[in-house]
Amino acid sequence: MIEFLGEVVAWFSDPAHWTGVNGIPNRTWEHIQIAVTATSLAALIAIPTAVVLGHRKQGGTIVVGIVNLFRAVPSFGIVVLALPITISLGLGFGFWPTFLALLFLAIPPMFANSYTGVAEVDADIVEAARGVGMTDAQCLIGVELPTASPIIIAAVRVAAVQVVATATLGAVVAWGGLGRYIIDGFATQDSVTVFAGALLVGSLALATEAVMAAIERVLVPRGLKTAGNEVTGIAV
Amino acid sequence: MPRRKRPAILLLVVAIALIAAACSSSDEPTITVGSANFSESALVAEIYAQALEAEGLPVKRTLNVGSREIYATALESGELDLVPEYIGTMLTFLGGEATSDSAATHAALQDEWAPKDISVLDYASAQDKNGIVVTRATADELGVTTTSGLAAFNGTLVFGGPPECPNREFCLIGLQDLYGLDFVEFKPLDVGGPITVTALESGEIDVGLLFTSSAVILAKDFVLLEDDLGLQPAENLAPAIRTEIIVAYGDRVSNALNAVSAALTTVELTALNKRVEIDGEDPDKVAADWLTSNGLVE
Numbered sequence: 241m242i243e244f245l246g247e248v249v250a251w252f253s254d255p256a257h258w259t260g261v262n263g264i265p266n267r268t269w270e271h272i273q274i275a276v277t278a279t280s281l282a283a284l285i286a287i288p289t290a291v292v293l294g295h296r297k298q299g300g301t302i303v304v305g306i307v308n309l310f311r312a313v314p315s316f317g318i319v320v321l322a323l324p325i326t327i328s329l330g331l332g333f334g335f336w337p338t339f340l341a342l343l344f345l346a347i348p349p350m351f352a353n354s355y356t357g358v359a360e361v362d363a364d365i366v367e368a369a370r371g372v373g374m375t376d377a378q379c380l381i382g383v384e385l386p387t388a389s390p391i392i393i394a395a396v397r398v399a400a401v402q403v404v405a406t407a408t409l410g411a412v413v414a415w416g417g418l419g420r421y422i423i424d425g426f427a428t429q430d431s432v433t434v435f436a437g438a439l440l441v442g443s444l445a446l447a448t449e450a451v452m453a454a455i456e457r458v459l460v461p462r463g464l465k466t467a468g469n470e471v472t473g474i475a476v
Numbered sequence: 477m478p479r480r481k482r483p484a485i486l487l488l489v490v491a492i493a494l495i496a497a498a499c500s501s502s503d504e505p506t507i508t509v510g511s512a513n514f515s516e517s518a519l520v521a522e523i524y525a526q527a528l529e530a531e532g533l534p535v536k537r538t539l540n541v542g543s544r545e546i547y548a549t550a551l552e553s554g555e556l557d558l559v560p561e562y563i564g565t566m567l568t569f570l571g572g573e574a575t576s577d578s579a580a581t582h583a584a585l586q587d588e589w590a591p592k593d594i595s596v597l598d599y600a601s602a603q604d605k606n607g608i609v610v611t612r613a614t615a616d617e618l619g620v621t622t623t624s625g626l627a628a629f630n631g632t633l634v635f636g637g638p639p640e641c642p643n644r645e646f647c648l649i650g651l652q653d654l655y656g657l658d659f660v661e662f663k664p665l666d667v668g669g670p671i672t673v674t675a676l677e678s679g680e681i682d683v684g685l686l687f688t689s690s691a692v693i694l695a696k697d698f699v700l701l702e703d704d705l706g707l708q709p710a711e712n713l714a715p716a717i718r719t720e721i722i723v724a725y726g727d728r729v730s731n732a733l734n735a736v737s738a739a740l741t742t743v744e745l746t747a748l749n750k751r752v753e754i755d756g757e758d759p760d761k762v763a764a765d766w767l768t769s770n771g772l773v774e
Contacts, residue, residue: 261661324670332678333671414665414675424664427639429545 247432271417275404282346290351294358295380311348315341315406338410346399353395357388390460397452404445506534510556513540514667520560522763527732530773543640552592561716564709574709581710597733599714600740604689608701615699622702630658636675637685639664650707691750739770
């Protein structure tokens with residue numbers, strides 16, 4: 241065990257692992273790129289749609305139910321199923337199947353939370369807003385959205401971490417990212433490389449969690465934070 | 477049922493189950509057939525499995541296990557009993573010297589593996605070697621027909637292959653040492669499968685690793701560069717089987733598998749690969765058809 245950890249330390253100390261296409265900086269950058277793009281696009285797709293539906297309280301349960309079906313499809317399955325499709329569409333392998341799988345992963349929690357968050361804003365608050373003469377749009381943007389923001393941002397935070405962890409699957413369809421160390425190490429039964437890869441992904445996921453927590457602290461209105469400055473209660 | 481009788485019935489059922497399990501494992505062991513994680517290996521393993529089943533032997537399949545590091549370990553530990561192997565690469569994997577002489581390589585492999593209780597039965601004339609492949613357009617543009625011709629373009633070409641290629645003497649290591657090739661990048665893709673083919677077609681890689689018996693090379697009009705310095709050794713297919721299975725079943729197993737090897741030529745193998753890889757047919761059916769048409773099963 242100690243010997244193995246020693247080998248892992250040696251792996252990280254090897255300068256060859258810090259340079260080039262297969263080096264830690266490049267693979268981490270690839271990983272961050274796909275995670276940020278996938279989470280952002282998913283947020284753009286999921287949040288506005290869900291917020292509007294939640295505001296109108298229309299068709300919610302059905303739509304949320306359908307979106308939640310996406311969660312039932314395993315990411316690994318999507319990555320592999322999307323491969324022949326993206327190849328035939330001329331989009332190649334690697335990036336696009338992975339991106340698609342990450343979208344499927346990130347959309348459901350953000351959609352569900354945005355819908356629930358807005359739909360379940362206290363009816364009294366909404367009535368009060370109408371009472372002071374706010375229009376529909378003003379009410380949505382000025383009152384409902386900020387009130388629902390803790391729960392929405394919490395979902396984005398969860399989604400971001402899940403996306404970072406799951407982007408490792410991309411290596412199965414010849415994409416890069418930190419999953420490369422795990423897949424290549426597995427092919428050559430090099431458990432040191434596999435372990436190092438897992439450590440890197442885990443660290444990046446934790447770093448993502450920390451960054452998202454900081455963003456949450458900044459974006460959530462002060463009055464909505466609970467005593468410990470922690471946002472709780474996720475509908476995920 | 478009175479409560480007192482229920483435990484007795486349960487014990488009886490358990491006892492019967494245990495006896496049944498013991499019966500099947502000691503004198504009539506189930507033969508677990510495995511393969512590497514690419515379609516040709518799985519197809520040949522399926523052929524072996526069906527040939528043995530036709531003899532009335534108990535067979536279990538665990539195909540597409542993984543790379544050689546994984547399935548060879550499983551074979552040596554007893555988790556797998558039978559896998560199709562390529563004699564040259566396997567001999568080198570065990571630390572031996574492989575040459576283009578099939579008989580000598582085969583004999584050397586048997587010697588290397590015997591201490592680990594693995595027997596290698598007769599080898600087929602069918603060979604499948606690592607093939608260095610470029611698209612027709614690339615071949616014309618670079619004016620190459622041989623692997624050594626690539627050396628003139630060192631530092632400019634991207635090479636793609638299976639993730640374990642950098643660890644293989646007949647893959648990247650040999651290309652670097654024997655041919656003096658220096659690729660600007662190696663991209664880990666899949667094991668001679670659709671990802672490597674797509675990468676070649678889209679230009680994501682300039683040079684790819686496919687297999688010489690793969691039907692895809694002809695179908696896509698790729699150019700298989702000549703192995704002019706003779707890097708690739710003899711790579712005949714042979715059944716690698718745990719000795720205890722031979723001990724348990726004797727001629728029933730060896731005759732069935734040797735008959736398969738006797739009928740399997742490189743031309744036959746490529747045709748079988750075409751049906752599975754290009755025509756998309758079910759490997760089980762392709763295996764069954766081949767065995768029937770060669771008179772190996774009824």
